[in-house]
Amino acid sequence: MLERYGHGGDLRTAEEAFGRSADQFIDFSSNMNPLGPPSGVKQALYAYADIINQYPDPAVRGLRRELAQRHVINEQAIVVGNGAAELIDLIVRALQPKLTTLVIPCFDEYADAVRKIGGALREIQLSSDKQFKLALEDERLFEEAGEESLIILGSPNNPTGQLVDPEFIKQLLTKGAYVVVDEAFMDFVPEESQFSLVQEAALHERLFVIRSMTKFYSIPGIRLGYIVGMPRSLNPLKRLQVPWSVNSLAQLIGETVLGDSEFANRTLGWLQSERPWLTAELQKMGFEVIPSAANYLLLRIPRELGLSASMLQLEMGKLGVLIRDASRFPGLDHTYIRVAIKLREQNGQLLHALDQCMKAKSGHDK
Numbered sequence: 001m002l003e004r005y006g007h008g009g010d011l012r013t014a015e016e017a018f019g020r021s022a023d024q025f026i027d028f029s030s031n032m033n034p035l036g037p038p039s040g041v042k043q044a045l046y047a048y049a050d051i052i053n054q055y056p057d058p059a060v061r062g063l064r065r066e067l068a069q070r071h072v073i074n075e076q077a078i079v080v081g082n083g084a085a086e087l088i089d090l091i092v093r094a095l096q097p098k099l100t101t102l103v104i105p106c107f108d109e110y111a112d113a114v115r116k117i118g119g120a121l122r123e124i125q126l127s128s129d130k131q132f133k134l135a136l137e138d139e140r141l142f143e144e145a146g147e148e149s150l151i152i153l154g155s156p157n158n159p160t161g162q163l164v165d166p167e168f169i170k171q172l173l174t175k176g177a178y179v180v181v182d183e184a185f186m187d188f189v190p191e192e193s194q195f196s197l198v199q200e201a202a203l204h205e206r207l208f209v210i211r212s213m214t215k216f217y218s219i220p221g222i223r224l225g226y227i228v229g230m231p232r233s234l235n236p237l238k239r240l241q242v243p244w245s246v247n248s249l250a251q252l253i254g255e256t257v258l259g260d261s262e263f264a265n266r267t268l269g270w271l272q273s274e275r276p277w278l279t280a281e282l283q284k285m286g287f288e289v290i291p292s293a294a295n296y297l298l299l300r301i302p303r304e305l306g307l308s309a310s311m312l313q314l315e316m317g318k319l320g321v322l323i324r325d326a327s328r329f330p331g332l333d334h335t336y337i338r339v340a341i342k343l344r345e346q347n348g349q350l351l352h353a354l355d356q357c358m359k360a361k362s363g364h365d366k
């Protein structure tokens, strides 16, 4: 079970499980941009050697300034964190909601953060028949959306890849609830300006948007994310955050990568061609593919194959290919896996390994 610590991308657990060294796996279980990290990261690493003897800027001013320019918002409307994961935890601790509503399947950390504060959870199951799309007419979210409640939504959502209609969120806010939108994968969406709520969050007392920099720039080891909200609404978070939570290397790298528009354009170009190609190839093999706006795909294993997600993960792992057992997301059963989208050659290796597992299973059944 590769998700022993709750997430994909755990190469140490894979080493233990499959007896290969970390560099002998192709990892489709975490969703990093295969074009990254951007070239400037190496220079930032060298520059870091000269400032390692200084404390990081506790207010992360340089990076906040760059982020504010990128999103055209006030710098005071941004708090930078040690990855989006820290900010999910912080916002829940700061708001102390009596009731938190989640729409499942979704990222595990939302529920974990709520459990840590002893808050009550309400889960709304999205339908696989509607490809896990949150419909504007779905009334369930509007129930219990009063002032003491919190609603957390992912857009694009992990693991489904579905975007949330910003209109939906604006309507929710009229009910008085706090709304946190996790836009960890929004940089991968070319129509970001149409779907992101960053600018609204900077002006609305009850809306917060969380962004991650680790996926798009492929720097998960660095830990970098930010939250956008009205400056006044962010004060409780700042009070709770550990001082110097964002180290100086992360700050430096963040400033460096943000300016690399060539990298960003190349990434969007790659995804625009690779996602439909991989989707079509997987469909030819019999997988149901949930349409995704992000750099990963949620797949349903063909039923007739008789392989569960955990069995397929095990067989693929033996071949050196790591995939995510998506049945570990609340709201999904054992027929779902999630795979990252990578470069063409690696995607070919994924397809080849899946094909081998499928042939071995049907050969075994005969």
Ligand SMILES: Cc1ncc(COP(=O)(O)O)c(C=O)c1O
Pocket: 082, 083, 084, 085, 086, 107, 154, 157, 158, 182, 184, 211, 212, 213, 214, 215, 220, 223, 224, 225
């Ligand atoms: C939806 C979502 N939000 C947040 C995070 C955390 O990202 P970070 O690496 O910035 O902590 C992840 C990581 O997988 C994620 O999938």
